[in-house]
Amino acid sequence: MREATAGDGCLRVVDFGGSLGTSYFQCLPFLGHVKLLQWHIVEQPSFVKRGKELFEDKTLRFLPSIDDSVREGRPNVIILSSVLQYLEAPLQVLESAMATEAGSIVIDRTPFLDSKDNTIAAQRAPRGMGRWSVPVWLFSRDRLLAPVSRRYRILAEYDAIDGPTSYGFRRVEFKGFILDKMDRPTKLRP
Numbered sequence: 001m002r003e004a005t006a007g008d009g010c011l012r013v014v015d016f017g018g019s020l021g022t023s024y025f026q027c028l029p030f031l032g033h034v035k036l037l038q039w040h041i042v043e044q045p046s047f048v049k050r051g052k053e054l055f056e057d058k059t060l061r062f063l064p065s066i067d068d069s070v071r072e073g074r075p076n077v078i079i080l081s082s083v084l085q086y087l088e089a090p091l092q093v094l095e096s097a098m099a100t101e102a103g104s105i106v107i108d109r110t111p112f113l114d115s116k117d118n119t120i121a122a123q124r125a126p127r128g129m130g131r132w133s134v135p136v137w138l139f140s141r142d143r144l145l146a147p148v149s150r151r152y153r154i155l156a157e158y159d160a161i162d163g164p165t166s167y168g169f170r171r172v173e174f175k176g177f178i179l180d181k182m183d184r185p186t187k188l189r190p
Contacts, residue, residue, distance in 0.1 A: 042069060111136065121135070
């Protein structure tokens with residue numbers, strides 16, 4: 001809402017890893033007063049294909065990259081919800097998000113370990129869901145946010161809905177951050 005107000009009623013969102021629009025459909029009831037809404041979901045090719053078939057319209061688009069989204073207009077919000085931990089190169093994606101010059105970046109549902117370095121772990125299927133595992137990053141808060149701090153400041157930090165879990169005997173906290181672009185005009189500062 002803050003970005004829509006700052007953007008004269010225009011809200012352009014890039015929802016990186018947004019699946020088939022879960023966050024979009026959750027937020028849509030609150031965005032009725034927005035003059036212009038563009039919500040771009042950047043996803044894997046199979047999700048882009050299926051999203052286009054089932055849900056795409058003039059407001060909701062499915063695209064394969066952040067660059068493709070930016071070509072259609074600079075976003076004012078980037079959402080990275082429960083996605084950075086699953087990427088091969090999460091810091092590069094975060095850098096791409098910052099390069100858009102979006103006013104706000106939302107990092108949500110992201111696991112942090114009290115550590116100096118980022119760690120790779122295995123996420124295993126919950127009981128009853130078969131036997132599978134995927135590699136995941138458990139982030140060091142400082143390592144993830146250090147590159148961000150040159151261009152964005154933390155406007156809000158919160159515990160994500162996932163709650164804590166463990167990695168061996170170590171506690172993993174899922175966190176969220178709302179990042180605010182530093183060079184925005186002073187009238188937009190809280």
